[in-house]
Amino acid sequence: MRIGAIEAGGTKFVCGYGNEQGLIEERVSFPTRMPAETLADVIEYFQDKQVEAIGIGTFGPIDIDPASPSYGFVTTTPKAGWSGYNFLGEMKKVFPVPIGWDTDVNAAAYGEAVWGAAQGLDSCVYYTIGTGIGVGVFAEGRLVHGMVHPEGGHVLVRRHPDDTYEGFCPYHGDCLEGIAAGPALEKRWKMQGSELPPDHPAWAMEAYYIAQAVSTSILMLSPKKVILGGGVMHQQQLFPMIRKEAARLLNGYVSHPFLREGIDHYIVPPGLGDNAGLSGALALGLAAYKQG
């Protein structure tokens, strides 16, 4: 089988294809431009690939309610030109194959459950922590959509007592994304996150914030795995700090071997590494194919 996969980001689109075992056989990427131009690149790429299904994991917010008149649209994004764009509809016009459609983070959560760190489990929460913070939720064997889709990057966290940075989220100021995504690191410390040394106090503060989000997701959803991906999480030193802080916050109240003895295997990086997004899109395509 050959299944197409699209990881549609606000700055770049990654396209590729793979097989039903999750093996990515090719991946290319190009910058995200205006919708028509970007879709032209996508169409050109897939035109001769003869894929049997396609999965799309995309930036949003998007409409993923099949009963909605704007199903398949990008909705209220500030990204120029994309708000109100019928992404899925345009794809369907050109490719008469089953097409899976979800948020980039739900796709990644699903990919991790099918082939990655949460393989064989019926629940996980996936965070991407990079230029923004997004959350994908897989619960009781299903991706959570609900009214719109989770937007857990924007929860409020308690401010670190030493933090004077006001946050950059245009909607919420110092919500999680506003004080813990990549741009917050850069604005607070006047240095790119990737340039901050591993023992810089920036990372203890970052872990303080991310651990609150992790602990909230455990209390709200009780997932069987918490997966932390995205550019900021390339800082491997964050993992032990986040695990320790999350355990301190929960303080034994949620009692399960996963937390008591297994926290190193419970709060983890993506099993699919930087392919989590594209593999997730592949998994969505495969699921769409199976549904017919």
Add this chain to the structure above:
Amino acid sequence: MRIGAIEAGGTKFVCGYGNEQGLIEERVSFPTRMPAETLADVIEYFQDKQVEAIGIGTFGPIDIDPASPSYGFVTTTPKAGWSGYNFLGEMKKVFPVPIGWDTDVNAAAYGEAVWGAAQGLDSCVYYTIGTGIGVGVFAEGRLVHGMVHPEGGHVLVRRHPDDTYEGFCPYHGDCLEGIAAGPALEKRWKMQGSELPPDHPAWAMEAYYIAQAVSTSILMLSPKKVILGGGVMHQQQLFPMIRKEAARLLNGYVSHPFLREGIDHYIVPPGLGDNAGLSGALALGLAAYKQG
């Protein structure tokens, strides 16, 4: 049909029965004593009722993982005598009928989805705000269990700048339950919540905390209805305050008609009123019957 229902609380047990339309035909209650004594009361009540199934919604934490060796047990509760008690197993010994088993708050969320405020919807979040705070989660048509079950009463919220009360949660001090459950009202204001007049500043502070929890649940789970029950929510003046504060916190970021025009019908009291728990248990019993 006649289905039995048990709403097992830390201070009292409510038992009753009803039919497959959710009509409660009888309810009785008795104090929660030690497990053996309490179960004797339960058994005596149901002995001659000839129920075709039973649903149990119980205080916890409990084990609701059918694959676990301690499935059906009350687990780490501080409630004397109950920790490690095989509640479901003891019931099964006596009543050879299908028995549904979940947390009290998951039962209430389910009851609301079947017969109450979330009727016909495939998701809702149910909060009970009383002597403690509990959260039941129904998502994509299923009750969320995950690793253990949600314990969303214990999330951290930002402290109100005028609040000097340290919180009473033995695990987390000033988590949501620690600063917003009934005992926090009483300890902070030196007066029972039910005695505080509706225009007392206590309620603005209470709404400030509950709205944070509501907004977090919307961001993490995107439910189609948020239902607020429990003794504290008998203070009807809280609803408009919570809706307004939650909308202020979300600040238009999550965009959906439910929030834009319909918030009065989105953040609501239980449709089943104070029967939410028992009706939920009835719904669990009915579901167990259908599963066989």
